[in-house]
Amino acid sequence: MKIIRVHTKSRPSSVCCGAGALDEAINFLQGAQVFIVTDSNVFRLYQTLLAERFPQASVCVLPAGERHKNRRSLFRILDEMLGAQLHRSSVVVALGGGVIGDMAGLAAAVYMRGTRLIQIPTTLLAQVDSSVGGKTAIDYRGVKNMVGAFYQPERVFCDPLFLQTLPNREIRCGLGEIIKTAVLDPQVKDLVVQNFTRLFDFAFLQDLAAECVRFKAHIVERDETETSGLRKCLNLGHTTGHALELLCGRRSHGEYVLIGMWLESKIAEAEGVCSREYAEQIRAMIRLVLPRIPCFANAAEGLQFALLDKKNTSQGMVSMILPKAEGEYVEYVLPAERYGEYLKLLEGEQR
Ligand SMILES: NC(=O)c1ccc[n+]([C@@H]2O[C@H](COP(=O)([O-])OP(=O)(O)OC[C@H]3O[C@@H](n4cnc5c(N)ncnc54)[C@H](O)[C@@H]3O)[C@@H](O)[C@H]2O)c1
Ligand SMILES: [Zn+2]
Incomplete structure (x- = not known):
């Protein structure tokens, strides 16, 4: 098992990765009032485990999926927290995917101005x-x-x-963020490239996951609240990815990130931000997980959503993180019209 420390100013935390991590969580929670937030799929699969391992805990089960990542679910969590008479030293446990983690985290951040949180x-x-x-x-x-809010979990x-x-589709989704990290971090890239046949092998994924966490912790420690600009690098592929996700919403978040990185590597190449050779290397890594980049007949309509991206700072301009060279990236701003033209590269034939 690997322990990765995250030395953030607001609250230092640590990430425990590997077999036995759940036992560690149970030990950590000894004696605390525990409130578990989960979704209907995870609850169905792990109901027995929850009853056996967390017999005293209250469990709040939300409908699964991104479309439920909304104020209704948030207020439902808060209502149930109040119903369970949680106090500030009670612990909210986010047990689920990113949707549950984000919503339970926000509920923990705002309930009584902050309760304890583990993920x-x-x-x-x-x-x-x-x-x-x-x-x-x-x-x-x-x-x-x-x-939302910045709110560090304790563990x-x-x-x-x-x-x-x-x-499998959800494994592919996680691999989307892993490939993003590989583009940002040479160490993760080497691991991916040297072990490309093992990307769907759980033993290898465990090592790879810990490396991704190490990289993210390093970035977050230096720019916890995205003020210096460093943390924005984690948004590589996300300007286009989020725009397509909002436009179509049929695929997983990670797949949209892969498609976003594919287009943004094309933009980086065309704008002279990176060499053609480097852009090709990135696209080769993307193809390890998504062999064919799908087409979107109405891709250009994604512009309206890209214009809402939180990275944008001036009207009519679209901001994105572009790869420059191995381990290097840059924030790049394009006029809306030009970005709209690039989006059209996603229309037409499959690649
Ligand atoms: N906070 C951040 O820094 C950050 C970073 C990246 C992504 N996100 C957010 O994360 C979300 C995506 O997360 P996700 O891909 O985990 O989505 P998700 O939480 O919707 O989970 C995907 C699906 O897998 C199911 N599931 C969860 N665990 C399972 C298990 N063990 N076995 C079987 N099924 C299981 C869920 O019920 C759901 O249907 C997005 O909302 C995105 O914005 C947040
Ligand atoms: Zn993401």
């Missing part, structure tokens, strides 16, 4: 990315993660036991 991520995406770093949010009026426990029930 037990159950999807690959949540284990490698969303459970670490303290970003919490709900979607609001069609804008992803519009209402994160990533147990590979949960990955066994994950559908």
Whole structure:
């Protein structure tokens, strides 16, 4: 088992990765009033485990899926917290994927101005990315993660036991964020490239997940609240990814991130931000997980959503993180019209 410390100013935390992490969580929670937030799929799969391992806990079960990452679910969690008479030293446990982690995290941040929080991520995406770093949010009026807070969990426990029930599509989703990290971090890139045949092998994924957490912790420690600009690098592929996710919403978040990175590597190449050779290397990594980039007949309509991206600072301009060279990236701003033209590269034939 690996322990990765996250030295954030607001609250230092640590991430425990590997088999046995759930037992560690149970030990950590000894004696506390525990309030578990989960979704209907995770509850169905792990109901017995929950009853056996957390017999005293209150459990709040929300409908599964991104479309329920909204104020209704947030207020339902808060209502149930109040109903369970939680106090500030009670512990909210986010047991689920990124949707549950983000919503339970936000509920913990605002209930009585802050209750204790731990994350037990159950999807690959949540284990490698969303459970670490303290970003919490709900979607609001069609804008992803519009209402949220930075709120660090005390601990994160990533147990590979949960990955066994994950559908392949969700593994692919987590791999989307892993490939993003590989583009940002040469160490993760080497691991991915040298072991490309093992990307769907759980033993390898466990090592890879810990490396991704190490990288994210390093970034978050230096720019916890995204003020210096450093943390924005974690949004690579997300300007286009989020725009397509809001436009179509049929695929998983990680797949949209892969498609977003594909387009943004094309933009980086065309704008002279990176070499063609480097852009090709990125696209080769993307193809390891998503062999064919799908087409979107109405891709250009994604512009309206890209214009709502939280990274944008001036009207009519779209901001994105572009890859520059190995381990290097830059924030790049394009006039809306030019970005709209690039979006059209996603229309037409499959690639
Ligand atoms: N806070 C952050 O820093 C951050 C970073 C990246 C992504 N996110 C957010 O994370 C969300 C995506 O997370 P996600 O991909 O985990 O989605 P998700 O939480 O919707 O989970 C995906 C699906 O897997 C199911 N599931 C969860 N655990 C399972 C298990 N062990 N076995 C079988 N099924 C299981 C869920 O019920 C759901 O249907 C998005 O809302 C995104 O904005 C947040
Ligand atoms: Zn993401």
